[in-house]
């Protein structure tokens with residue numbers, strides 16, 4: 001079978017099954033059964049599929065997702081989160097869309113430092129989205145910024161994916177990590193601009209209400225009692241991480257513990273709240289993990305069948321000008337990103353793209369960053385961006401997949417704009433590492 | 436009687452999955468504290484957490500089917516008239532049953548192979564592989580039963596609700 | 602022309618994978634019109650720990666992987682792990698033939714060749730290592746990263762506080778100080794960039810890499826005599842070539858590391874002898890225990906040790 005036939009078979013079956021409404025995880029499993037049968041020699045291929053899925057699931061790197069979820073759910077069900085947002089609402093006064101800004105700022109700080117896109121999307125999604133919906137924000141005002149900042153985890157250091165990319169590509173790890181700082185912050189600024197634009201274009205997107213004037217002393221008290229302790233928990237786990245007390249994979253467990261302790265101190269830790277938190281975290285985890293189980297194997301089938309490598313080799317066989325070649329590679333990464341998980345994409349494309357980039361005269365650090373950006377975007381591109389499904393899991397009942405797709409869209413545009421900027425002004429990435 | 440036993444099993448597995456989630460937190464915290472106190476963390480803390488991820492997913496998945504927690508996209512189903520939607524919805528559920536049955540069957544095969552070969556998972560310990568893979572036939576078998584409720588039962592998997600919201 | 606499919610355990614950019622790919626090129630050159638190897642990819646195609654099962658079940662025909670990835674099924678791989686010989690000597694003395702025979706019996710696999718042998722492991726540390734009055738390495742307070750290849754040695758002999766981490770997490774763990782020492786092969790440290798944090802190499806080196814090519818036995822037997830001969834001849838040649846090539850690479854790496862400030866610290870005399878003895882004996886112990894639980898028992902144990910370890914050379 002030629003690569004494009006394999007590609008058509010695999011992508012065709014998954015798209016069809018998802019479109020008719022098969023649960024995403026089951027659609028992956030069904031497409032995997034078809035693929036394994038065809039490319040791995042019949043029913044024994046299905047056995048291999050189960051083995052591969054088991055390998056993909058029993059990975060320590062997946063640990064932050066349920067634990068960050070647990071942390072967010074405890075925040076939410078004990079009412080700690082609500083208290084914090086009430087206070088922030090009061091403190092920020094009349095600024096339209098203030099909680100969306102808070103989301104971008106908090107999300108940028110948290111997701112970048114925690115290094116886990118799925119984990120921080122899970123945390124912020126379970127914490128912010130239901131609360132903001134209750135306060136009358138349109139859902140795209142909470143979902144969009146969270147999806148946007150979730151991806152920042154892999155651009156701004158620390159970033160396990162950036163380290164892996166640098167080692168695979170044999171480029172300077174530190175330089176690639178530092179190169180991500182300025183573009184990452186620019187991206188966060190774009191997100192802020194997007195929210196400002198959204199509240200300007202649609203004043204009803206975020207609630208507007210009057211805030212009673214407060215004395216400075218009262219504001220200070222509010223800040224110290226309602227905001228600082230909650231934010232303190234997040235800051236504390238970040239400090240633990242920077243100090244080398246915990247690895248990023250372990251940090252989430254201490255986050256959950258911290259919120260538990262906090263809830264106990266504030267006397268709002270009830271048995272019901274604890275139970276609801278575990279159930280809430282469990283539901284989203286199970287949903288996301290079964291998708292990981294299916295999609296990891298799907299990625300492998302795309303590679304094993306030769307479909308993805310065929311696509312890559314076909315695309316780079318065109319002899320084009322360097323800029324056009326860059327766009328071709330970027331498009332291939334985006335396309336693969338829609339269906340494959342990030343590490344597989346890197347393993348597959350790095351050995352092919354980096355020598356090519358070098359022969360075209362690209363700076364490898366700069367090219368590495370463009371590649372990271374494409375992976376960042378692929379976390380939130382329909383149909384299979386994993387963050388979209390995590391979001392679907394934590395968003396309130398009745399939030400449709402389409403709402404989530406459309407919420408993500410402006411923030412994907414921000415990333416694309418950043419890529420364009422980096423092409424025009426490579427020094428945005430390269431200035432800091434050269435210092 | 437059978438139904439009651441089955442439901443107890445389903446919810447019992449879900450509760451176990453929830454406890455495993457809590458165990459993840461406890462095991463990570465314990466091993467970090469031990470390490471920073473200069474002790475050698477028990478390797479089984481680490482390994483049990485990794486295996487816990489698999490057990491948790493498989494034990495909880497059938498319950499999640501009952502709760503309609505496996506995310507799906509209502510695109511076609513939302514656009515269809517009610518009768519046709521019913522047919523498509525039941526058809527999709529039937530396809531899910533088929534997928535789960537195939538995986539349960541091959542999972543059972545895998546367990547037998549693991550026992551016959553004496554396979555071990557080699558991380559910190561040599562752990563009999565069949566004790567992990569046994570989760571597959573159990574989980575997918577029960578998922579097949581749960582999906583079949585959407586084929587034959589009164590409740591449908593698809594609400595068609597996306598159409599109302601959009 | 603016949604064609605067999607293959608996958609490799611490590612990413613394409615790793616030195617060991619490059620070695621395997623050069624073997625593939627040699628086969629495809631020598632095998633024109635007879636036999637070709639079709640490489641399907643690395644861990645992105647089949648997960649690295651699932652590859653041994655995949656070749657056993659005939660999903661793929663050939664796999665390049667460390668024996669340690671299927672140590673549960675074949676504890677005899679520890680003979681190679683603890684070895685101080687290379688594929689050249691053990692091919693000549695019948696050691697590899699014995700390993701091949703065990704692969705065939707226990708797993709239904711043909712052991713085609715032991716590549717990239719002769720590379721051993723060192724302990725690498727961030728801070729200057731200290732020694733007790735008898736010259737033994739002091740491991741107290743060392744945050745040592747381990748995995749199941751080394752742990753029989755690190756834990757049972759050195760009594761070290763071992764932190765299990767996958768290779769991919771080691772860079773950031775070193776950066777943050779979660780670990781400050783690790784075992785690793787003589788080569789590859791620069792590729793992983795761990796030398797940014799590690800400043801000392803402790804000699805002597807111990808163990809050996811146990812990377813080999815395994816082929817599904819049914820598929821192997823179905824090949825023409827000519828195809829099998831080409832595969833086996835090229836593999837034996839590559840066993841030799843790879844020892845040479847990697848020795849060259851090791852010297853290059855050591856020179857580059859030294860130029861960048863890596864310091865070498867060595868155990869001496871009795872302490873050195875004890876250290877090496879522990880590395881092999883703890884590993885052999887593990888091998889024997891596991892062999893005893895399997896059909897065939899420890900019948901091959903003495904012979905494996907005789908063929909894979911030269912006690913005189915260790916002195």
Ligand code: NA
Nearest residue numbers: 112153156158
């Ligand atoms: Na980060």
Ligand code: NA
Nearest residue numbers: 148151411415
């Ligand atoms: Na983005």
